Amino acid sequence: EVQMVQSGAEVKKPGVSLKISCQGSGYRFASSWIGWVRQKPGKGLEWMGIIYPGDSETRYSPSFQGQVTISVDTSTSTAYLQWGSLKASDTAMYYCARREAKWGSLYYFDFWGQGTLVTVSS
């Protein structure tokens, strides 16, 4: 059974760093892209970026490029999303999801983590 399990909720002050995680299981972790999606309170879904665990190739949305770093550790089947200096505007739920494909390039997120709530407040 495919599962994506995320780390727990975080409450942080502005300016500090943070790294949240997403562990995949039940499939060949290195062979599927993993994506991160932000959802601010009461708002819609925002595509942040994706990473391919097999070679750590990463692609970011221009809206998030330079604001976050996506990384992976294949030895623990874990993907990460990190911030160097949090802002209040980073307060949101963050989801990871496995990206699969049909017929080579028709991509979709088929398995999602439960979400990690990040609250940034002084």
Added chain:
Amino acid sequence: DIQLTQSPSPLSASVGDRVTITCRASQSISNYLNWYQQKPGKAPNLLIYAASNLQSGVPSRFSGSGYGSDFTLTISSLQPEDFAIYYCQQTYSIPQDFGPGTKVDIK
């Protein structure tokens, strides 16, 4: 970036109604279009991929159609558990953004 718009929003409907949600892309995206359902406090759930393909385990009352820049998600007979927010997503180009969402609520 490719922009997605959804209509209507919100959508008020009754149990048993046939419901259609539209997603329009700012340029042609072939069939690189997915639909997700999100319930309060839950992660999104994939319903339809590649415009018209039903994800495994999703009830057959859900269907998708469209090609190019205009797409629809149809629920043939709305059930109580279908009251939720529905998002389309394009995967034609990076960033593979989502539409703004359509909230389906009880009339």
